[in-house]
Amino acid sequence: MTGVTGLMALNPGLQVTPLNFRGWLRNSFNQYIKEQGQPGVVALLFVTPPYINAIGRKKLEKMLTDAAQKHKSWLRAINIMNTPKAMTDEEVEQMLEEMLREAAEREAASRVEAHLGYVRSVSDEPDATPVCLIRQAREKDLEVLHKSHVQFQVGDWYVMGEIDGRQGLSQPLKSLEEAQEYAGDFFCAKHFAVTEVVTV
Structure with a gap:
């Protein structure tokens, strides 16, 4: 055992x-x-x-x-x-460690950094609702992103948010700074907070 x-x-x-x-x-x-x-x-x-x-x-x-x-x-x-x-017990131990390592890698891969855009500073309004989300595209995101009929590449930045009651998606953006500028222009986001989201 x-x-x-x-x-x-x-x-x-x-x-x-x-x-x-x-x-x-x-x-x-x-x-x-x-x-x-x-x-x-x-x-x-x-x-x-x-x-x-x-x-x-x-x-x-x-x-x-x-x-x-x-x-x-x-x-x-x-x-x-x-x-x-x-x-042998040693072989079982190695198999368990490998299983746990793979599980940890899958969990880590499902967690991605995101930037939430706010109209007002969260420090001034703790209960503020974000108006958009900024993320960098991964390989597993491309299939969903391409449904917007815009060709994204791994590493592109994009902004998602609601515009006039409909979900809006930016074109591919080359940097976080460019994405934040887009968020300000289209979603009036002037303040940003980094968070971690879990994806599938």
């Missing part, structure tokens, strides 16, 4: 036979409770298809369901991870 924060890795490997799996699973959970026992944990069971077949899929799923119910105060879920071969 090995673990990364928020995850519990269950790895019978070559040491635990299908016949001994139930007892090993019970002992693994009891050991985890003694050593860590933090709430909201997701357990990942690393097993090969032949190992699953040796236990019986329905029997295995029943054991995992019962275990999840018994430990529901701290265990959020148990997921089966099919592996092509039995893995």
Whole structure:
């Protein structure tokens, strides 16, 4: 058994036979409770298809369901991870770290810096509503931006906001300064605040 924060890795490997799996699973959970026992944990069971077949899929799923119910105060879920071969704890640890790294990269890629344009200073009017948003185009934005029938390139700046009750989009702009000038001319934005937005 090995673990990364928020995850519990269950790895019978070559040491635990299908016949001994139930007892090993019970002992693994009891050991985890003694050593860590933090709430909201997701357990990942690393097993090969032949190992699953040796236990019986329905029997295995029943054991995992019962275990999840018994430990529901701290265990959020148990997921089966099919592996092509039995893995060592070190290999499982590396796989977990890679999974977490990829998840962190996806999250980071979904967060982008944006500049909100205001007619009045936010310091003077904390509840002010932004009149436009300024962002720099990324590869994943191009398909949506091209629906405006304007050809954007990665790195172009653009301004979005409401004009006469309709959503307006600027032409491609070459710099933040140019975008802010556009925002001032078309949306009367004179003050700007940097924020972070999450995109999909």
